Amino acid sequence: MTASTASVISLQHIQMTFHDQNGELEVLRDIQVEIRPQEFLCVLGPSGCGKSTLLRMLAGLLAPTGGQLLKADNQQLSVGLVFQQSNLMPWRTVLDNILLPLELRGVPQDAALQKAQDLIELVGLQEFTNVWPESLSGGMAQRVAIARALIQDPDLLLLDEPFGSLDALTREKMGAELLRIWQARRKTVVMVTHSISEALLLADRVLVLSQRPARVLLDLPVRLPRPRGEEARYSAEFQAMAKQIRGAISV
Amino acid sequence: MVITIALFLLLWELLVLLLQLPAFILPAPIQVAERFVRALSDGSLLEHGAATLLEVVSGLSCGVLFASLLGYLLAKSRFLENVLQPFLVASQAVPTIAIAPLLVIWFGSGIFSKVLICALTVFFPVLVNTVVGLRAVPENLRDLMRSMRATPWQTFSQLELPAALPILLGGLRIGATLSVIGAVVGELVGSDRGLGFLINVGRGQYDTALVFVGVLTLVCLAVLLYSLVVWLEKRLLRWKLD
Ligand SMILES: Nc1ncnc2c1ncn2[C@@H]1O[C@H](COP(=O)(O)OP(=O)(O)OP(=O)(O)O)[C@@H](O)[C@H]1O
Numbered sequence: 291m292t293a294s295t296a297s298v299i300s301l302q303h304i305q306m307t308f309h310d311q312n313g314e315l316e317v318l319r320d321i322q323v324e325i326r327p328q329e330f331l332c333v334l335g336p337s338g339c340g341k342s343t344l345l346r347m348l349a350g351l352l353a354p355t356g357g358q359l360l361k362a363d364n365q366q367l368s369v370g371l372v373f374q375q376s377n378l379m380p381w382r383t384v385l386d387n388i389l390l391p392l393e394l395r396g397v398p399q400d401a402a403l404q405k406a407q408d409l410i411e412l413v414g415l416q417e418f419t420n421v422w423p424e425s426l427s428g429g430m431a432q433r434v435a436i437a438r439a440l441i442q443d444p445d446l447l448l449l450d451e452p453f454g455s456l457d458a459l460t461r462e463k464m465g466a467e468l469l470r471i472w473q474a475r476r477k478t479v480v481m482v483t484h485s486i487s488e489a490l491l492l493a494d495r496v497l498v499l500s501q502r503p504a505r506v507l508l509d510l511p512v513r514l515p516r517p518r519g520e521e522a523r524y525s526a527e528f529q530a531m532a533k534q535i536r537g538a539i540s541v
Numbered sequence: 542m543v544i545t546i547a548l549f550l551l552l553w554e555l556l557v558l559l560l561q562l563p564a565f566i567l568p569a570p571i572q573v574a575e576r577f578v579r580a581l582s583d584g585s586l587l588e589h590g591a592a593t594l595l596e597v598v599s600g601l602s603c604g605v606l607f608a609s610l611l612g613y614l615l616a617k618s619r620f621l622e623n624v625l626q627p628f629l630v631a632s633q634a635v636p637t638i639a640i641a642p643l644l645v646i647w648f649g650s651g652i653f654s655k656v657l658i659c660a661l662t663v664f665f666p667v668l669v670n671t672v673v674g675l676r677a678v679p680e681n682l683r684d685l686m687r688s689m690r691a692t693p694w695q696t697f698s699q700l701e702l703p704a705a706l707p708i709l710l711g712g713l714r715i716g717a718t719l720s721v722i723g724a725v726v727g728e729l730v731g732s733d734r735g736l737g738f739l740i741n742v743g744r745g746q747y748d749t750a751l752v753f754v755g756v757l758t759l760v761c762l763a764v765l766l767y768s769l770v771v772w773l774e775k776r777l778l779r780w781k782l783d
């Protein structure tokens with residue numbers, strides 16, 4: 291059985307229960323989601339409900355204990371992962387960090403270098419190509435992490451609270467940056483965030499999960515016109531959706 | 542630096558002159574220098590120095606190799622760690638110097654017993670540091686490697702090794718000087734070669750200047766090894782220094 295061609299990946303009745311010495315912990319219960327090509331999906335939910343678990347599952351790092359994960363054409367998806375901490379390798383320069391995924395695949399150096407250079411330009415870090423990650427600011431490091439995730443041209447870009455450790459201003463700038471990158475590269479994006487307004491400014495669709503065990507409380511299409519500038523926040527539609535999401539999370 | 546050494550040598554010379562000490566108790570610096578030149582020209586210093594160096598280098602290499610291999614397995618397996626932990630702690634509590642005579646009795650006065658002593662000396666610091674270093678590899682980076690479908694070898698060479706390297710080299714730095722001491726103790730206990738043997742000969746013949754030559758060469762050897770590891774750290778850990 292394959293997923294319908296309309297979705298990159300289809301989650302069907304996904305269950306996840308962890309077993310450890312303290313017994314069982316049911317984290318995901320009957321999750322049912324279709325992820326469509328080139329859409330920007332944001333996942334919201336209370337702390338500890340299982341958002342990261344869901345993302346790890348999409349990344350193929352974790353097998354569900356129940357249900358099925360169907361991929362388009364039954365193929366292994368290539369994924370780009372970005373975490374809250376940039377998780378760059380401190381012993382590699384910015385350029386070498388970005389090159390890592392291609393290095394692992396044995397892509398010839400010339401081709402790899404060209405791609406890396408393009409991405410460095412895309413994320414605006416030309417002057418920092420050869421510096422060690424330690425000397426980067428949080429926002430710059432996160433841009434490197436995004437470039438690293440993008441270089442393998444992944445089917446799916448997965449971001450787990452990518453801007454969670456940044457200050458509010460940098461965070462907004464990075465959101466806009468991510469949108470620009472997404473529009474330039476047209477990736478399917480799944481992003482976990484704690485910020486309702488961030489989700490509404492970025493996403494095509496917002497998924498709200500419940501307290502643990504997480505179920506899908508709300509699967510909300512966001513039909514606000516793009517680009518969504520500062521004014522978008524004050525539109526009645528935006529406010530109504532924010533209210534709806536907040537209501538769903540707090541029950 | 543040069544001034545300090547010159548001052549030290551001067552004081553030493555004065556001490557010998559004033560107290561009228563015989564050469565077999567405290568030879569003057571100039572006598573030690575003479576003895577040094579003689580030992581160098583008759584080839585004995587090079588022969589014995591090379592023997593000690595060989596023991597130390599082979600011991601270090603074997604010790605580091607086995608310690609990092611075992612450390613890797615321990616870091617990967619909680620079970621193995623639980624089983625071996627008591628033995629490792631106990632073996633750490635036994636000073637290598639104290640068992641050096643035993644090792645010489647068991648394995649003879651040839652090179653093997655000394656190599657073994659050196660290997661044992663570096664073994665524990667490198668083992669512990671390997672485990673600590675590998676455990677410190679961030680889980681998210683492991684996830685990242687897995688998401689890119691890195692092979693076990695790639696995960697090792699691109700993630701685990703570079704991440705553990707600073708701590709591993711720290712273990713080597715401690716172990717390197719210790720193992721020179723280990724080798725010489727082994728030679729003192731029983732051998733027919735090496736700087737320890739040379740020191741023994743000097744002592745037996747009341748040739749105290751030769752003892753001094755042996756000890757000084759030993760110090761040089763230890764400093765050399767230490768600087769070698771420091772140089773290695775500088776080369777391999779550039780990202781930590783800049
Ligand atoms: N490998 C695991 N083994 C056991 N329990 C786990 C494992 N991974 C996650 N959990 C548990 O599953 C629950 C959900 O964790 P998860 O990290 O997915 O939450 P989250 O929604 O991302 O939380 P946060 O908003 O704080 O990031 C937590 O209670 C966590 O302790």
Ligand SMILES: [Mg+2]
Nearest residue numbers: 341342343450
């Ligand atoms: Mg999380």
